Amino acid sequence: MKADQMPSAAPTVRRSRRELLLEVAADLFLHKPYDSVTVEMICAKAGISAPGLYRHFQNKQALLIAVVENPLEFLHQSARATVESEPDPRAALDAMVEFHIRSVLSAAPTTLIFLKNEHAFPETDRRRIRRAMNMYAEEWISTVSLLRPELSDPEVRLLTQAVFSMLNTVPTLNKGLDQESIVKTMSTAAVQALTSPRAE
Incomplete structure (x- = not known):
């Protein structure tokens, strides 16, 4: 890269400090x-x-607010891009599940932070974040609906939210497994829960 194309040092410092503050605050x-x-x-x-x-x-x-909103926006953008670019709903679901698991393993789970501290959000921000969470969930719900046509809409929503709850607690349950083992184990469990036919 040419010298005149190199980014200046100041923006890099500002960005890294902001990210560090977000990471530390999320954990706290x-x-x-x-x-x-x-x-x-x-x-x-x-x-x-x-x-x-x-x-x-x-x-x-x-x-x-930034601790919760920034990662949630990133998750939603990724899910939407996956659904729009992947015509196979099973492949799209696989990708969304893995991305979600890797996200909650790499940073404090956004949903848990929000639910624990919801009282501290101003009403307008709380409503906006709730809408964003619902929009993200809709990407999953629409995909699962294609794979589980025998289920009613309320059943699909219940199932999807249950899987979300399971995946969001993964970081708090990790007992020394390496990341790839966690991703493989939980991806398999989540996809099976969302796609396996209901026993008669």
């Missing part, structure tokens, strides 16, 4: 009540000063 919000997590606690764990945090986020609440 997952394991501690929102009200007990302080800006000082987040900054100390991230190794960043309070003014450094406020350059990226207006306050602790804005940081919580």
Whole structure:
């Protein structure tokens, strides 16, 4: 890459600090009540000063919103792209399941953080995030519906939400397995639960 094409150092520093703050805050919000997590606690764990945090986020609440909203938007974009580009619903489901599992293993599960701290979200943000969660779920539901035509819409939704709950708790249940073993085990379990015919 030519020198004039190299990105400047400043944006890289800003981006990495923001990502570090999001990662640290997500872990704290997952394991501690929102009200007990302080800006000082987040900054100390991230190794960043309070003014450094406020350059990226207006306050602790804005940081919580970003912790939940950013990964959720990424998940939805990925699922939508998969559904639109993959004509085989089974292949699309396989891809969405694996991507979801890898996402919750690489970062604190967004859904768990939201449900645990929902009281701390302003009403408008809470509703927006709820809508985003529903839109993401609809990508799965529409795909599962194609694979399970014998199920009613409420049954498909129940089944899909149950699988979501199972996958979102994977990081809290990991007992020393390597990541690829977890992905393989949980992908198999999720896909079988979503596609296996109901026993008569």
